Structures are given as structure tokens and as C-alpha cells.
Amino acid sequence: MHRKLFVAFNVLLVAAFVWSLAVDYKKDWRDIQAEYFKKTAAAYAEKAKSAKDPKEAETFNQLSKAALREPIMIRQIIAKDLNRIDRCITCHVGMDEFVNPTLTTPHKEHPFTGHPKLGEIVKNHTFQKYGCSVCHAGQGLATSVEAAHGKTENWEKPLAKGALLQASCAKCHMNFQSLKGAEMVAKGRDLFEKHGCIGCHSLHGVGGAVSVDLGNIADKPLERIAPFNLSLIKTKDGKPLPKDDWKLPAWIEAHLTNVPMSFIPNDPHAQYNKEPIAPSGMPDFTQEIKHEGADAITAYLLSMSEEENIPHKYHVIREAKPEPKFASAGDHGKFVFKKYGCAACHGLEGVAGRRNYNAMGAGQPALDDVKADKAKLHEAMAMGREPTLPDVLGTYTREELKKKIQDGVPGSQIAKYNPDGPTPPLYMPAWKDRIKGQELEDLITWLLSIAKKQESW
Numbered sequence: 001m002h003r004k005l006f007v008a009f010n011v012l013l014v015a016a017f018v019w020s021l022a023v024d025y026k027k028d029w030r031d032i033q034a035e036y037f038k039k040t041a042a043a044y045a046e047k048a049k050s051a052k053d054p055k056e057a058e059t060f061n062q063l064s065k066a067a068l069r070e071p072i073m074i075r076q077i078i079a080k081d082l083n084r085i086d087r088c089i090t091c092h093v094g095m096d097e098f099v100n101p102t103l104t105t106p107h108k109e110h111p112f113t114g115h116p117k118l119g120e121i122v123k124n125h126t127f128q129k130y131g132c133s134v135c136h137a138g139q140g141l142a143t144s145v146e147a148a149h150g151k152t153e154n155w156e157k158p159l160a161k162g163a164l165l166q167a168s169c170a171k172c173h174m175n176f177q178s179l180k181g182a183e184m185v186a187k188g189r190d191l192f193e194k195h196g197c198i199g200c201h202s203l204h205g206v207g208g209a210v211s212v213d214l215g216n217i218a219d220k221p222l223e224r225i226a227p228f229n230l231s232l233i234k235t236k237d238g239k240p241l242p243k244d245d246w247k248l249p250a251w252i253e254a255h256l257t258n259v260p261m262s263f264i265p266n267d268p269h270a271q272y273n274k275e276p277i278a279p280s281g282m283p284d285f286t287q288e289i290k291h292e293g294a295d296a297i298t299a300y301l302l303s304m305s306e307e308e309n310i311p312h313k314y315h316v317i318r319e320a321k322p323e324p325k326f327a328s329a330g331d332h333g334k335f336v337f338k339k340y341g342c343a344a345c346h347g348l349e350g351v352a353g354r355r356n357y358n359a360m361g362a363g364q365p366a367l368d369d370v371k372a373d374k375a376k377l378h379e380a381m382a383m384g385r386e387p388t389l390p391d392v393l394g395t396y397t398r399e400e401l402k403k404k405i406q407d408g409v410p411g412s413q414i415a416k417y418n419p420d421g422p423t424p425p426l427y428m429p430a431w432k433d434r435i436k437g438q439e440l441e442d443l444i445t446w447l448l449s450i451a452k453k454q455e456s457w
């Protein structure tokens with residue numbers, strides 16, 4: 001008999017535990033709000049106990065009682081100018097200026113804390129005017145934790161954390177490079193320039209035409225991407241990206257933390273199409289750009305969202321960085337190489353050509369040795385590279401080089417490693433109208449200065 005009771009008791013205990021977990025997960029905003037006031041009342045009561053004189057104690061006791069009398073209701077900020085209604089303070093009650101004017105609380109855990117950045121953030125952007133979601137993203141109107149934090153399937157903008165939170169700063173602050181608190185998004189902008197993204201992608205029409213314009217990527221729905229591609233993305237620890245995170249920020253970041261070819265494999269062996277299609281031409285940046293940098297670049301790209309339509313009076317314009325000055329024609333040429341994103345295909349400072357699937361590359365095995373084995377053939381085709389400039393520039397005269405850069409080389413003229421394989425995805429753009437005059441002259445001066453001396457015979 002005892003034994004049976006014991007077993008039944010255990011079953012009950014487990015059931016109660018599971019139930020409590022479920023309740024926590026689905027916690028209602030009413031319970032959260034009630035808990036906030038209960039905790040706050042307890043904190044005042046505690047203060048009353050340790051108060052030095054009875055008058056002070058009485059004040060704290062009154063505050064404690066008042067906290068328990070607060071109505072439990074939906075609390076919201078109507079940020080009219082910014083076109084949003086944010087109910088975050090329904091749960092984050094300590095950030096409701098009417099309930100808690102100091103915006104600090106004695107509570108350590110979310111959602112009961114006060115706001116951590118009172119001096120820098122709250123002072124300059126009052127909650128009544130700005131709300132929360134303009135900086136934090138998430139879904140302002142929602143009143144369940146998952147929906148408000150944007151974890152539900154139909155919401156594209158999850159709560160932004162760390163570097164991604166800073167995407168918001170750049171939406172309003174122009175020339176944000178020197179803005180305190182926007183260091184990560186400024187870093188993202190620098191990395192975008194440094195790695196030559198602009199050689200392949202444009203931003204609002206300015207830049208390369210090899211791939212899509214990234215200026216409006218923040219406003220493109222993720223629906224355009226096949227679930228198949230999202231399912232191939234891996235997290236930092238090599239695990240598949242959880243479905244909860246199949247959102248735009250993760251998709252952008254994946255282009256830098258995963259080898260794009262691995263999740264955009266296309267059809268190099270023409271298994272599903274008549275013609276073979278090369279895998280993504282986007283280079284492998286996993287070695288050059290680490291996770292922190294990928295976060296920063298993602299923040300920068302997200303900051304370009306135009307959908308939110310922030311009114312002009314909320315734009316803050318700082319002085320732009322002055323144009324750099326150059327000591328020599330070569331220095332200017334090196335800057336031109338960076339400015340137009342030549343690094344996109346020829347590597348940082350031109351030192352190593354990047355992948356061009358099924359182009360010729362160093363160390364490729366003889367085609368006949370790998371032809372029969374699809375995996376080996378794929379590996380060999382993936383060894384295709386764009387030219388490593390210092391190795392070839394020495395064969396050019398100044399005039400020839402000028403012509404090459406002006407005319408470019410169309411994809412159809414790029415020699416294939418495997419004649420039956422796909423056309424290499426990357427070509428040399430014709431820079432005709434874009435680089436000319438002094439920029440072109442100085443670019444060539446610099447290129448010739450990095451050329452390896454050719455052996456004479």
C-alpha cells in the first residue's frame with residue numbers, strides 16, 4: 001500500500017513539474033504584471049523595515065501598499081510620429097514612466113528590471129516619444145512573450161540583441177561612425193567596405209551588378225527563400241539552424257559564417273535542370289570575417305531598412321568624415337581598388353583570387369582523373385579561382401591594363417575547367433564609365449607597383 005502511494009505521489013510530482021514548465025512558457029501578461037507589483041511591494045516593505053526613522057518607514061509602507069493597488073491592465077506607449085504602438089511595458093512594467101518614473105528597479109531579472117542605459121539612451125530618446133520596438137525590433141502590439149519577442153513564425157523581425165540592436169541607431173543617425181553606442185554598426189560598415197562587397201553588390205543602385213542590391217534587403221520578405229536552403233544553414237557549433245531562428249538576420253549572417261555554396265548548392269551536375277548551374281558565386285568569407293564581424297555587417301545591412309519610414313525630424317545628421325588625403329599616386333590607387341570593391345574577386349589588396357566555380361585554379365587535378373566521381377569532380381571545380389593579380393600584372397603594359405579594366409571580361413570568355421560543367425558564376429565587370437581620369441591612372445600605378453617581377457628569359 002505504501003509503495004503504491006509513493007509511486008502515485010511521484011507521478012503527481014512529475015505531472016506538476018511538467019505543468020509548471022508549460023505555464024512558465026505560456027506565462028500570461030496578467031501574471032507577469034501581478035508578479036511585478038508583488039515583488040515591488042515586497043521590496044518597499046523590506047525598505048520600510050530597515051528605515052532609520054518611523055516617518056521614512058511609513059512612506060515606504062504606503063508605497064508598498066500602493067504597488068498592490070495598481071490595476072492589472074494592458075499598458076502601452078503610442079509613439080505617434082514613429083507610427084507604432086508598443087505594449088512591451090505591459091510586462092516590462094519597470095519601464096513604464098507613469099508607474100515607475102525613475103525607470104530603475106531593485107529587481108535583477110527580466111522582465112522586472114529597469115532600463116540599463118538611462119544616461120545615454122533614455123535621456124536622449126524618451127520612451128513616451130520613441131516606444132521600444134524602434135530600437136529593439138520585436139512585435140510591439142503583441143502581449144505574449146514569444147509573439148512580442150518576434151519568435152513566432154509569421155514575424156520577420158525578432159528581438160534584436162547585441163550588435164543587431166545597433167542597426168536601429170543608424171536608421172536615424174546619419175554619419176554614425178563617431179556615435180557613442182553605435183560602434184558595432186560602424187564596424188559593419190567598415191568591414192563591408194574593406195572586403196569589397198560593393199564589387200558584386202550594389203547599395204541603392206550604386207556598386208556592382210554581379211549580384212543583388214543589398215540596399216533594401218531589410219525590407220525583403222524571407223518567403224522568397226526556399227525552406228530547403230534555410231535547413232542547410234549551420235550555427236556556430238555546427239548544428240542545423242533551429243527553426244525558431246529562420247529569420248532575415250540569420251539568413252544575412254549565414255552568408256558570412258557559412259560557405260554560401262553549402263546552402264545554395266544549385267545544380268552543378270545538371271541533375272534537375274537541362275543546363276548545369278554553378279553553386280552560389282558568393283565567396284567563402286568564413287576565414288576572413290569571424291562571427292563578431294558577421295554580426296556587425298548584418299547590423300549595417302539591416303540599418304538600411306526604409307520600410308519603417310522614420311520621419312525627417314527624427315534624423316540626426318553629424319558631420320561626415322573628411323575625404324582622406326593621399327601622400328602619393330600609389331596610395332590613392334590602393335584606395336580606388338578598395339573603393340570599387342576589386343577585393344570582391346581578387347582578395348584583400350589583390351593578394352589572392354577568390355573562388356570562381358569551374359574556372360581554372362591552382363592545383364586542380366587532371367579532369368580525366370576525377371570525371372567519373374561526382375564528389376571529386378565537384379571538389380575540383382570548386383578549386384576554380386579568379387586571378388591573383390600580383391602574379392599576372394607583370395605581363396601587362398600600362399595601356400593594356402587600362403583597356404582590360406575598362407572592357408572587363410564577360411563570363412562567356414572565361415575558360416572552364418570542366419567543359420560540360422556550369423559557366424563560372426563570376427566575370428570581370430567592365431568599369432568603363434565608373435573608373436576614369438585620375439582614379440584610373442592612380443589605380444594602374446598602384447597595380448603595377450604590386451606586380452611580381454616576371455622572370456626574364
Ligand code: HEC
Pocket residue numbers: 028029032086087088089090091092110111132133136137138139140142143144145148149159161
Ligand atoms: C508577455 C510579456 C512580455 C512582453 C509583452 C514583452 N516582453 Fe520582453 N521579456 C519578457 C520576459 C518574461 C523576459 C525574460 C525571459 C525571456 O528572455 O524570455 C523578457 C526579456 C526581454 C529582454 C531581455 C532578454 C533578452 O532576451 O534579450 C528584452 C531586451 C526584452 N524582453 C525586450 C522586449 C521588448 C522590446 C518588447 C516589446 C516589443 C517586449 N520585451 C515585450 C516578457 C515580455
Ligand code: HEC
Pocket residue numbers: 088089092095110115116117121125127130131132133134135136161162165181
Ligand atoms: C533609443 C533606443 C532604445 C529604446 C527606445 C529602448 N531601448 Fe532598451 N536598450 C537599448 C540599448 C542600447 C540597450 C543596451 C543593450 C546592450 O548593452 O546590449 C537596451 C537594453 C534593454 C534591456 C536589457 C537587455 C539585456 O539583455 O539585459 C531591456 C530589457 C530593454 N532595453 C527593454 C526596453 C523596453 C521595454 C523599451 C521601451 C519601453 C526600450 N528598451 C526602449 C536601446 C533602446
Ligand code: HEC
Pocket residue numbers: 082120124125130134135165166168169170171172173179180181182310313314315316
Ligand atoms: C527613431 C530615431 C532614433 C533612433 C532609433 C536612435 N536615435 Fe539617438 N537620437 C535621435 C534624435 C532625434 C536625437 C536628438 C538629437 C538632438 O537632440 O540634436 C538623438 C540623440 C542621441 C544622442 C545624443 C546626441 C548625439 O548626437 O550624441 C546619442 C548619443 C544617441 N542618440 C545615440 C543613439 C544610439 C546609440 C542609438 C541606437 C541604440 C540611437 N541613438 C537610436 C534619434 C534616434
Ligand code: HEC
Pocket residue numbers: 191192195196197198199200201210211212214217251252255264279280281282283285297343344345426
Ligand atoms: C564575388 C561576388 C560577391 C561578393 C564579393 C559578395 N557577394 Fe554576397 N552574394 C553574391 C551572390 C552571387 C549572391 C546570391 C546568392 C546566390 O543565390 O547564389 C550573394 C548573396 C548575398 C546575400 C543574400 C542576398 C539576398 O537577397 O538574400 C547577402 C546578404 C550577401 N550576399 C552579403 C554579402 C556581403 C556582406 C559581402 C561582403 C562581405 C558580399 N555579399 C560579397 C556574390 C558576392
Ligand code: HEC
Pocket residue numbers: 199200208210337340341342343344345346356386387389392401404405409413414415426427428429431435443
Ligand atoms: C565580380 C568579380 C570581379 C571584380 C569585382 C573585379 N574583377 Fe578583375 N577579374 C575577374 C575575373 C573573373 C577575371 C579573369 C578573367 C579571365 O579569365 O580572363 C579578372 C581579371 C582581371 C585582370 C586581368 C588579370 C589576368 O589574369 O590577366 C585585372 C588586371 C583585373 N581583373 C583587375 C581588376 C580591378 C582593378 C578591379 C576593380 C576595379 C577588378 N578587377 C574587379 C573578376 C573580377
